[in-house]
Amino acid sequence: MPEKKNILLKLFISTLYLSAFTFGGGYVIVTLMKKKFVDGYHWIEEDEMLDLVAIAQSSPGAIAVNGAIVIGYKLAGLAGALVSILGTILPPFVILSVVSAFYTTFRDSFLVSQMLEGMQAGVGAVIAAVVYEMADGVLHSHSLLSNCVMLAAFLASCILQINVIYIILACGLLGITKAFYRKRRTSAA
Template identity: 50%
Template sequence: MKKDKKFYWTLFSSTLTLSAFTFGGGYVIVPLMQKRFVKDLKWIEEEEMLDLVAIGQSAPGPLAVNASIIIGYRMAGIPGALLTTLGTILPPLFIITLVSYFYIAFRENAVINALLFGMQAGVAAVIVDVVINMGMTIVKDKRLLPIIVMILAFIATAIFNVNIVLILFISGAIGAYTTYRVNLLNTKEES
């Protein structure tokens, strides 16, 4: 893929547009990033996108920014990471700055409160959609261990309130071990 001005503009404008018109944080912007970079532009494969999101989720900081950094770096190295990060942070920075000037008026306004309350329902629906799509991708692979890890992670979080950091660490360790084991078996078969 040719990395010219048009490529960099598309990279920047994609994250800028997604960030400007997405409410609800990282879990809402991620499926839109997936649609843009996997389905529309065909720059990233679906499975790789899930891996990039998993890395972004496990890193400290906002998921939307982390995912943008990783996608930008994957597409164009450090310049790509800088462009996608800038595209992701500019709209919220501008909007929050604007809202902060009018905070008191917004806080007391019944219409604004109703609008924000209604947006919460939409955000919840998008998050459920993300969970279903990511879960279905895991189930489609028909590999038993990831399905079991997904179910146990959900139970640990939803029922037993286990710290998410511990769940991510254990899930990551299981994934690393199984990947290492598969690679070791493949190496032995090739020998």
């Protein structure tokens, strides 16, 4: 049991730290979670992290919280999910409470507006890095179907301007169909 307590403590501190020092939304925290849990602690494999991110992204709600839930649950069950949720939502809750209490002061501050504008460029770069790493992972899976789905989803979203919800649903249905087909093939063999 000390091992599980250790994992829960590391999970809480990691998600608290990532959430407290991540600006720019869920896609930014996904990269940092990968670096912490895949590259740093080696708790999760890279392919598995991509699967967990896909689950988090296709679920309703904030991707940072959803990502923390699936990673926490994978590592330590329900307790891990609860600990990672707490670690993820605590910093934004505190920060937003302070900001809302002093909103009128912050609203007109030139320094705050310039700081936020500068942060936008950094956030854009981090999101671009996330996209590159995820696409690289799919391309290196050597699955023709995955590569075609990624290209089709990109074209549907960026060129055809199809709503992302429909793209995610179509990709999910395709994944389910692929899983049933594989299961049926192995059962028949």
